[in-house]
Amino acid sequence: MLNFTCDYTEGAHPLILQRLAETNLMQEAGYGEDAFSASARERIRAAVGVRDADVFFLVGGTQTNATVIDALLHGYEGVIAAQTGHIAVHEAGAVESAGHKVLTLPSHQGKLDAGELERYLEDFYADAAWPHMVCPGMVYLSFPTEYGTLYSKHELMCIQAVCRRYRLPLFVDGARLGYGLASDGCDISLPELAQCCDVFYIGGTKVGALCGEAVVFPKGAPAHFFTTVKQHGALLAKGRLTGIQFDVLFTDGLYFSISRNAVQRALELKALFLEKGIPLYIDSPTNQQFPILTKAQIDALEGKVRFEIWERLPDGRCVTRFATSWATFSESIAALAELLGEFEQS
Numbered sequence: 001m002l003n004f005t006c007d008y009t010e011g012a013h014p015l016i017l018q019r020l021a022e023t024n025l026m027q028e029a030g031y032g033e034d035a036f037s038a039s040a041r042e043r044i045r046a047a048v049g050v051r052d053a054d055v056f057f058l059v060g061g062t063q064t065n066a067t068v069i070d071a072l073l074h075g076y077e078g079v080i081a082a083q084t085g086h087i088a089v090h091e092a093g094a095v096e097s098a099g100h101k102v103l104t105l106p107s108h109q110g111k112l113d114a115g116e117l118e119r120y121l122e123d124f125y126a127d128a129a130w131p132h133m134v135c136p137g138m139v140y141l142s143f144p145t146e147y148g149t150l151y152s153k154h155e156l157m158c159i160q161a162v163c164r165r166y167r168l169p170l171f172v173d174g175a176r177l178g179y180g181l182a183s184d185g186c187d188i189s190l191p192e193l194a195q196c197c198d199v200f201y202i203g204g205t206k207v208g209a210l211c212g213e214a215v216v217f218p219k220g221a222p223a224h225f226f227t228t229v230k231q232h233g234a235l236l237a238k239g240r241l242t243g244i245q246f247d248v249l250f251t252d253g254l255y256f257s258i259s260r261n262a263v264q265r266a267l268e269l270k271a272l273f274l275e276k277g278i279p280l281y282i283d284s285p286t287n288q289q290f291p292i293l294t295k296a297q298i299d300a301l302e303g304k305v306r307f308e309i310w311e312r313l314p315d316g317r318c319v320t321r322f323a324t325s326w327a328t329f330s331e332s333i334a335a336l337a338e339l340l341g342e343f344e345q346s
Contacts, residue, residue, distance in 0.1 A: 001303075001304065001306060002305045002306065002332055002335055002336055002339075003305075004269075004305065004307045004321075004322040004323055004324065004332075004336075005306045005307055005308055005323065006206075006308070006325075007176065007206045007262065007288075007323045007326075008205055009325070010325060010326075010327040011210060012208060012209055012210040012245065013208040013209075013249075013258060013326065015248050015254065016209060016244070016248045019247075019248050020241075023240070023244060028240050030237045030238060030240075031236075031237060031239050032056070032057055032235075032239035032242075032243065033239065034239055036240050036243035037057060037239050037240065037242070037243030037246075037247075038243075039243070040055075040214070040242075040245075040247040040250065041055040043246070043247060043250035043251065044202065044214055044216065044246065047190055047191075047250055048190055048194040048216055048218065049190075049191030050194055050218045052220075053216050053218045054216070054217040054220055054221040054225070055214055055215065055216050056215045056221070056225065056226070056229060057213070057214055057236075057243060057246065058201075058212065058215055058229060058234040058235070058242075059211055059212060059233075059235070059236055059242070060205055060211060060212070060234070061173070061175045061201075061203065061205060061206075061213055062092075063094075063232055063233065064201050064213045064215060064234065065087050065095065065173060066091070066095055066232055066234075067215075067228055067229050067231075067232040068171055068199055068201070068215060069087070069095050069098070069100055069138065069171065070095075070098040070099075070228060070232065071221075071222050071225050071228045072137070072138050072169050072171070072198075072199070072222060073100050073137040074135075074137060075099055076134065076135055077100065077134065077135045077136070077137025077138070078100050078101035078102060078103045078134040078135070078136060078137060079095060079100055079101075079102055079103065079137065079138050079139070079171075080103045080104075080105060080112075080117065080120070080136050080138070080139045080140065080168075081102055081103070081104055081105070081139075081141070082104065082105060082106070082107040082108075082110060082112045082141065082142075082145070083105065083106060083107045084107040084145070084147065085102070085104070085107075085140060085141070085146065086142055086146055086173060086175070087173075088102045089146070098232075100137075101134045103134065103136055105117060105120055109145070109147055109149045109282055110144075110145025110146050110148070110149045110282075111141070111145055111149060111155070112139070112159060114155065114158035114159045114162050117139065117159060117162050118165075120136075121136060121162070121166050136166075136168065137168065137169075138168050138170070138171055139159065139162075139163050139169070139170050139171065140171045140173065141159070141171075141172055141173065142172070142174075142175070142176075143172050143173070143174055143176075143177060143180050143193070143200075144176050144180040144183075144284075144286045144288070147282050147284060147288070147290065148282065148285070148286040148287070148288035148289070149282065149284060149285075149286075150180055150183060150185050150285060151188075152187055152188070153188040153192060153196075156188065156193070156196045156197075160196050163198075169198040169199065170196070170197040170198050170199075171197065171198065171199050171200065172196075172197045172199075172200035172201075173200075174200050174201045174202050174203050174213075175201075175203040175213070176203055176207065176288075177200070177201075177202050177203050177207070178202075178203065178208075178255050178259030178262075178326075179207065179259050179262050179286045180286055181193075181256065181259065182256060182259035182263045183263050183286045184263075184285065185285030185286070186285075194216065194218045195218065197218070198218070198219060199215065199216065199217050199218075199221075200215075200216055201213045201215045201216065202246075202255075204242070204245055204246060204249065207249070207255060207258065207259055207262075207326060208249055208254070208255065208258050209245040209246070209249065210241070210245065211241075211242070211245075212241070212242035212246065214242075258326035258327075259326065261326055261327075262324045262325050262326050263285075263287055263324075265287075265324040265328040265329070265330065265332075265333060266284075266286065266287045266288070266289055266323075266324045268330060268333045269324065269336075270284075270289050272333060272337050272340070273289065273291045276337075276340050278291045278292065278297075278340075279291070279292045280292070281310075287324045287325065288322075289321070289322045289323075289324075290319050290322075291319075291320055292313070292317050292319055292320070293317060293318055293320050294316070294317050295316060295317075295318075298318060300339075301339065304339055305336060305339065307320050307321060307322050308320060308321040308323075
């Protein structure tokens with residue numbers, strides 16, 4: 001069975017498992033106060049180019065989004081996101097459960113538009129009744145987006161400019177950050193991204209780690225953020241687990257090299273679909289590809305290939321998602337090509 005359902009079906013990179021085993025019997029302080037976490041923070045600070053950035057390790061993406069958003073907002077504020085944004089669709093109302101409304105704007109291939117964001121804010125404050133409404137308190141976006149697309153440096157800077165005019169923190173969800181930065185379609189570096197936002201996180205769960213995300217505040221974390229992390233159940237007592245993983249990922253460029261593997265395999269997937277005459281719903285330059293399949297094609301692959309149904313089209317076809325990861329091999333692409341070839345012949 002070939003599996004392209006998501007980018008966290010495998011465990012962890014072998015070097016991480018090796019390091020976890022090597023250090024298993026070493027005694028260390030808990031809650032991120034261990035030497036491994038300290039080393040990982042320094043490596044991340046060096047990678048983002050901000051020597052005094054605040055770095056925290058949280059257990060997973062949903063917990064990270066809910067915790068960061070809750071820490072930055074007042075009780076009467078909500079968070080602006082694209083209508084396809086992860087916090088608006090696939091996090092089971094985690095943000096709302098903390099008392100903050102997700103204020104959605106139109107999605108353009110998964111992205112927010114700076115002009116529409118500014119018009120929304122202008123219209124909101126032009127309404128005399130705005131004190132009766134949930135106030136926009138921050139802006140959330142994903143890099144890459146839920147459709148595998150990327151914001152250009154110019155687009156990010158335009159959104160940042162709007163946020164600054166309205167004094168709104170900009171939060172970048174980097175669950176798949178490595179796959180975005182490794183793409184040839186990316187024109188922004190990690191240090192430049194850090195300068196464009198107030199907080200972002202470096203995804204580990206989807207990029208080679210067993211679990212964990214590294215939250216980075218380039219300009220300093222809000223007061224008592226550590227306590228907020230614990231309130232949200234996002235803090236590990238054995239903080240060494242996430243510390244060791246990020247220490248390994250940010251040694252000798254491992255995070256970026258394994259991310260590049262996923263992107264290369266995804267481009268092989270894209271070429272394969274186009275070669276077979278299978279249209280793509282969107283031109284994604286990252287590790288998520290969205291071929292449009294007929295019911296007959298989906299039925300033919302059933303029991304042989306795992307993938308996700310992403311969207312059902314009016315004509316009966318389906319937008320599907322095939323995701324590669326740091327651990328996807330070219331052999332898997334070749335095996336899929338063989339199956340698609342069999343379908344063509346039948």
